[in-house]
Amino acid sequence: MEANSKKHRFRKGRSATFSIDGFNITIVANEDGESSSRPQASFARSKSQSALWNAITAGMGIKGKEQKALLNDPRSPEEILAEDLPAADEPDATEKTAIRLRCLVKQLERGEASLGDLKKNLEYAASVLESVYIEETRRLVDTEDELSDIQSESVPSEVRDWLASTFTRQMGLMLRRNEEKPRFRSIVHAVQAGIFVERMYRRTSNMVGLSYPASVISVLKNVDKWSFDVFALNEASGDHALKFIFYELLTRYDLISRFKIPISAVVSFVEALEVGYSKHKNPYHNLIHAA
Template sequence: MLKATAVAFLGGVGVGYGVWALMNEGKRKIGADGVQSPRAGAGSSKGQLSLPPAKRRSLDMGLVGALASPRNSAPAPETPTKSPGGGIKGSPRVARSSSTAPTNPFIDELVKQNMSPAEVAESVAAKLLETLPLSDEDRVSLSYVRCVLHDLCLDSTMSHVPALLQGSHSLQMEDVDPDTVRYLRSNFTPVDSVRKAKSVKSLKSVTKGMRFALRLQRTSTSKMVSSGYDLPYQVSQEDMQRISSVLEKCDKWDFDVFELKEATANRELRTMAWHLLQRYDLFQKFSLDKAKMMAWLSYVEDLYCDTPYHNHTHATDVLQTVNFFLSTAGASEYLSEIHILALILAAVVHDVGHDGLNNTFHKNAMTERAIFFNDQSIQENFHVSTIFSATLNNDEINWLSQMAPAQSTEIRRMVISMVLGTDMTTHFTHLKEFKSTFDQAGNDASEWEAHVDVLLVQILHTADISNPAKPLGKAKEWAGRVLEEYFVQGDKEKEMRLSVSPMCNRDTTVMAQTQIGFIKVIVHPTFELVGQLLPEVRKTCVTMLEDNLEYWQEQTAQQSQKPAGSAD
């Protein structure tokens, strides 16, 4: 009955899209969350949505309010706004497929804003409630549709994923090749997995109180000290001066991690980590055993594999980027010392033991790693499991043993949360959670105290995908490294007669096209959102990211103008 009402009401206005979103999100919710169709009698049709009594009562009250309210009482959808400086250069354009598709420009514009189908449909319903002369009966029907769509936006596994990455959508980015779209869909969405909706956290106030008790008191002074630096190994005075000169620039967005790699003779990870632990005065504040930490950092660095991309140089790059967010961008003002310590350690270990093969490969090949972790965040679980197992079972590197049990337990919990948050399939889930938290807390540090885990996960994940926003030379270097790692995987998949993963075929993948899609769909929306909390990110990082996007678009245009068969 709900679907029939929605189709009859919305169809004549050219927005059957809203019903399509409702039906598809409903099917996903029934399949993923076990929501059964209502048993209102023998006439109940399959596929109808069943809401818990409490939610149904909430909807009923909303319908009563809609009946009694003036015709224009429904709130209007937010008007999409451009970012400072005119927004992203070359914003996504859409091309229609030959299949039936919505023809409403309002819908197309919302899709280009990276909204999910359910979010688009909810905005459409809101617009209709505001603009159309409706009867009371029609207003009730449309209000009900809008309420259900809003509920799906909050609860459904795929509701937060942009429509452009949902396979059944008819719109595509004009300048992003299909292989890149498949890559983004398979690596940054849970489209291939069945996941249950998050349950409501219980005892929230108790948990908040326990976490607050573990935090060190925030002071008005800086959390950093600036003297007494040393290194976790012996070097000559000349080398010490060179390394110190490089480390002096560690707060800058254009920091050169490859220069540090050369200066430290491939010991860049332990060097940067040691430097930041001293700089934030964490050895003193947590009475860390320097000998054990020195041995631990050396051990962690050796655990990284010699792969083209996921190696300890990448870990150092992520660690330095985290420091930029903490220092220059001001994220440290939202965190206590124990959070900063956990964040630094999570960046250090976040890809420990990565073998250069992504979760899709491990799952398809049914590797020992995939079987052990039941296909769930395979690499990420492996990273944290490996390092904590080794640390806790080796007294020489077990710096946790010197800490109070409550502190060590909390640090381990936060590190696990952050590293699991680097699973790219959780990207849109965490981004939506961060946006929701920012909408509630704004730039008030005290309001973020109850949501510090959301901020920690977002900082590490944003650093992990930051390469396209770095200075162009470094962005190109990292793009080449990650593609080479993908190509090695693709070659292996061919040898094993597995389906070649998106962007892993060295014969068909074009670097510029991969970067355009990655920036537009993943990186730019992320940095824009983080920049709302940390304005320096928008000022420095987004500006450089948009310049890089323009470069990649120019490269693609030049390639398309070359005669067929011409050499590069």
């Protein structure tokens, strides 16, 4: 009995370490006479969890030092804001915009922000965002042009089977087993439908640059017909037929997105044209004739 009791007796030690739910818990005993205010347990993440964030950023191609460089610029806000602004479509424009806006936030908190710097950098940030949006839209339009030439019959059967099994795998799990296998044609139609929805959204978004009255929208429904009445458009738009016809056609055929034309520049240009056509009040060669 004594041998068995000694066998199951706990061995004394200064510390003990346990692993629970990915955490290493170390309990350290106090020395004789030592104050009990000393913390008796310390927690440390296991190696797998401590490396989680590093693994994620490593997969993105960003190292720890590069992360800090993106968030913190060693220069003073004055030096950063005094730097020349790169073109809005430059690769590093987005990063520099973020750094500049952070500097402005810090200056605003200290009450040191200049109204001129604030206005200039906000306008620049808007230009960068607009450039990014136009670039992404252009890529979608290019994809649409490529997909418009796709003919399912011209694609080998092996490729069609691979596309069907790869891109409809998750959806296939929810389908009944007796249903027909998805075909390549259905994938093409789904992609084209997605592009159509995005295109309609892009067209609606572009209308933010120029507000269309309801009467103008009604007249413009027939803009691509021989029976289109430009005089009705001029009356509905309040003598701005040229502006609305110009903007509508550029938007309808995606020329603004394709050539990355700023919407504000389009509106300013066509308004200047209207002023020029109305300058001498010519009853024939006027903005209605131009429209």
